[in-house]
Amino acid sequence: MNINGMDLNLLLVFNALIETKSVSKGAKLIGLSQPAMSHALNRLRLILDDDLFLRTPKGMVPTPKAEGIKDIIASSLGQLESGLFSAEQFDPHTHKKRFTITSSDCECMTFIPYLISSILKNSPGMSLDFRHPTLETFYSDLDSSKVDLALGVGLRPRNNLVIQKIFDEDYICLTRKDNPLVQDKISLGEYLKLEHINIDPLGGRRGIVDNALAKIGVQRNIRVSIPQFSLSPWIFLNNNLIVTIPKTLGLEFQKILPVKSFEPPVEIQSLEGHMMWHKRNDNDPAHKWLRKKIIQSVTTLRKKGLINKDAKELS
Numbered sequence: 001m002n003i004n005g006m007d008l009n010l011l012l013v014f015n016a017l018i019e020t021k022s023v024s025k026g027a028k029l030i031g032l033s034q035p036a037m038s039h040a041l042n043r044l045r046l047i048l049d050d051d052l053f054l055r056t057p058k059g060m061v062p063t064p065k066a067e068g069i070k071d072i073i074a075s076s077l078g079q080l081e082s083g084l085f086s087a088e089q090f091d092p093h094t095h096k097k098r099f100t101i102t103s104s105d106c107e108c109m110t111f112i113p114y115l116i117s118s119i120l121k122n123s124p125g126m127s128l129d130f131r132h133p134t135l136e137t138f139y140s141d142l143d144s145s146k147v148d149l150a151l152g153v154g155l156r157p158r159n160n161l162v163i164q165k166i167f168d169e170d171y172i173c174l175t176r177k178d179n180p181l182v183q184d185k186i187s188l189g190e191y192l193k194l195e196h197i198n199i200d201p202l203g204g205r206r207g208i209v210d211n212a213l214a215k216i217g218v219q220r221n222i223r224v225s226i227p228q229f230s231l232s233p234w235i236f237l238n239n240n241l242i243v244t245i246p247k248t249l250g251l252e253f254q255k256i257l258p259v260k261s262f263e264p265p266v267e268i269q270s271l272e273g274h275m276m277w278h279k280r281n282d283n284d285p286a287h288k289w290l291r292k293k294i295i296q297s298v299t300t301l302r303k304k305g306l307i308n309k310d311a312k313e314l315s
Contacts, residue, residue, distance in 0.1 A: 097127070174260070179240050191265045
């Protein structure tokens, strides 16, 4: 069988089952009755000569064949939607769209509030869903249209994905204000003797700080590794641990918490913040608008003196 004999609506059924792992939830997602959804699944199984989804206590689990084609189908549906509707006149004041963005809590506590405030005030039809990134699906979620835009650090170019640097900044060290082991300045030797909190949002044990120390042949004593930046104060405020984090976030913590700060006693490469999206969204008016709003929110934060180096403007 070729594509000419394929009901393209069945691709929507397949994509809904991949997302929900449930016939009933998938039917609700795309506006079908449950019997119609089951009938469509049976048609798909016949056409593709595969069970595609198997019932388990945890829901409908895709077969190897379904796993192999899910990203292709999701990407194709995304390109169709973008191609068919991108020519429509776009007005951010009246347009309705829900964007899904992956971001660490570092961005959510710094420039994202400016983005949200602007959209809430000026674009009542626009909605934002923020998700914490995962290492296993970071790039595939962009490719399959589950995520519209990803924000993060240490991103690398990939096929079909566009990457743009939006800011860079330095690091700062924080600890509780009455930590007797830390003065206004500390030496490298004192830094290495201290016990550290490591922020590990994507599951990588080593980060920029550890790479900088490795270059001079030393390593820090990591006592606690956590997945979120926002957890760190609630750990070091009760003991003598320290954390080395992006300066922007450190300054935000200083505003509201009894902390002391000091410069890292080692040269650390500036942190580069990026946003990444699929090429199919490159010229989509709504997507371009969102990217511009993110740049504006970074710029707003920078003007307040919180980001110490320039963000790149969209071309």
